[in-house]
Amino acid sequence: MAEYSQYINKERLKKLFIRMAEIDTGSCETSKKDEKPSTKKQMQFAKKLANYLRYIGLQNVKLENKTGIVTAELKGNIDSDLSIGLIAHMDTSEQAPTGPVKVLTHDYTGGNIQLKDDTIILEKVLEPYKNDLIITSDGTTLLGADDKAGIAEIIEAVTILKEHKDIKHPNIKLAFTPDEEIGYGVSFFNIKTFGADLAYTVDGSNACNIESETFNAFNPEITFEGIPVHSGYAYNKMINSIDAAALFLSRLPKEEKPEKTQDREGFYHVYNISGDVSKTTVKMIVRDFDYEKAKQRIKYLQECLEKIGEEFNGIKITFNKIEAYKNMKAYLEEFPEVIEYARHAIARTGLVPQEPPVRGGTDGAMLTVRGLLTPNLGTGGVNFHSKEEFVSLNSMALCTENILNLMKIWADNIDEIMAKIIERRKKLKAK
Numbered sequence: 105m106a107e108y109s110q111y112i113n114k115e116r117l118k119k120l121f122i123r124m125a126e127i128d129t130g131s132c133e134t135s136k137k138d139e140k141p142s143t144k145k146q147m148q149f150a151k152k153l154a155n156y157l158r159y160i161g162l163q164n165v166k167l168e169n170k171t172g173i174v175t176a177e178l179k180g181n182i183d184s185d186l187s188i189g190l191i192a193h194m195d196t197s198e199q200a201p202t203g204p205v206k207v208l209t210h211d212y213t214g215g216n217i218q219l220k221d222d223t224i225i226l227e228k229v230l231e232p233y234k235n236d237l238i239i240t241s242d243g244t245t246l247l248g249a250d251d252k253a254g255i256a257e258i259i260e261a262v263t264i265l266k267e268h269k270d271i272k273h274p275n276i277k278l279a280f281t282p283d284e285e286i287g288y289g290v291s292f293f294n295i296k297t298f299g300a301d302l303a304y305t306v307d308g309s310n311a312c313n314i315e316s317e318t319f320n321a322f323n324p325e326i327t328f329e330g331i332p333v334h335s336g337y338a339y340n341k342m343i344n345s346i347d348a349a350a351l352f353l354s355r356l357p358k359e360e361k362p363e364k365t366q367d368r369e370g371f372y373h374v375y376n377i378s379g380d381v382s383k384t385t386v387k388m389i390v391r392d393f394d395y396e397k398a399k400q401r402i403k404y405l406q407e408c409l410e411k412i413g414e415e416f417n418g419i420k421i422t423f424n425k426i427e428a429y430k431n432m433k434a435y436l437e438e439f440p441e442v443i444e445y446a447r448h449a450i451a452r453t454g455l456v457p458q459e460p461p462v463r464g465g466t467d468g469a470m471l472t473v474r475g476l477l478t479p480n481l482g483t484g485g486v487n488f489h490s491k492e493e494f495v496s497l498n499s500m501a502l503c504t505e506n507i508l509n510l511m512k513i514w515a516d517n518i519d520e521i522m523a524k525i526i527e528r529r530k531k532l533k534a535k
């Protein structure tokens with residue numbers, strides 16, 4: 105059994121993580137879609153990151169000026185051209201203040217961790233991390249372990265592979281992407297240029313987690329257009345778009361909302377309404393793990409709107425269903441080794457692999473649908489997108505070990521797997 109934990113330089117891993125976490129890299133939803141990345145600070149971070157990757161001696165380090173995506177490569181030491189991608193995102197979520205981040209470390213022995221701004225990390229969440237080093241912000245911002253812990257772990261893993269040439273591994277292609285938190289992380293990601301046969305994002309929580317099952321997502325936008333008339337003369341003339349929208353909302357299933365569903369249950373969620381008598385727009389998200397069920401939900405909305413159109417003589421309704429992303433599970437099933445090897449890698453680290461469904465999407469889900477199979481691995485981070493966010497140093501080390509084990513397992517199985525990889529390359533080329 106491989107035992108790579110001794111190779112992990114925890115001090116180096118911690119320092120690199122803290123150095124990156126201190127830098128504010130918040131992305132911004134409202135900044136124009138054609139600005140890439142959405143904030144200048146991400147580009148500044150990308151430049152520093154690219155320089156660091158050059159400094160540690162990786163090959164083909166590139167920063168794409170048009171997108172802010174940083175890529176690099178570590179050539180394999182086995183007789184094969186198999187390339188595995190490792191992907192993490194540079195931006196942090198604007199759901200909490202993004203920085204600059206004042207990073208604190210705590211030798212944790214028990215109890216709550218009390219930070220500034222009345223930010224408290226509760227003992228019940230910290231319980232599994234007793235006698236570990238806990239890394240937090242000072243309580244006024246998020247920490248950004250999502251996803252700088254992922255970046256730090258990937259870099260520590262490839263640094264170790266450079267130091268210990270006896271560990272067998274295929275070609276490793278790294279990519280660090282901006283704007284994941286606002287949904288554009290991989291929109292401009294060129295799978296062909298990246299050149300990996302398959303990949304893993306390192307952007308989840310627990311070190312034992314493999315995430316391969318995401319929602320199917322639609323983001324419908326519905327517009328009701330009525331006829332505004334002065335209220336004094338409205339009799340038999342006015343058509344109030346607000347009333348039509350209200351009727352529509354009243355017909356959505358009451359029990360199928362985010363706050364009333366869990367595990368594999370799907371939902372309808374209205375998150376924005378704006379308008380007046382003449383025009384009301386309803387923005388919503390529709391989610392389901394089953395693609396057919398997700399489509400049925402869209403059909404239900406469509407039928408609902410048709411009825412309202414009949415009842416509200418003269419109302420004009422536009423329904424834009426907007427498909428956002430798909431559950432990657434079905435796609436991953438065509439190449440089960442991608443998950444199987446990840447399970448083995450986590451078990452070799454000494455953990456019991458868990459595969460919880462993700463009630464959301466991942467960058468990997470979008471890449472998977474586009475042809476690059478990419479499940480998600482854990483980073484060790486907890487309480488993402490909040491001022492209570494933290495990560496423990498041991499968890500980060502475990503995640504690094506997972507990556508090392510995973511690369512070794514791909515290398516060890518190269519003879520059996522390569523025919524399948526070549527078959528898949530042909531299939532993708534033919535598309």
Ligand SMILES: [Zn+2]
Nearest residue numbers: 193250251307
């Ligand atoms: Zn993330």
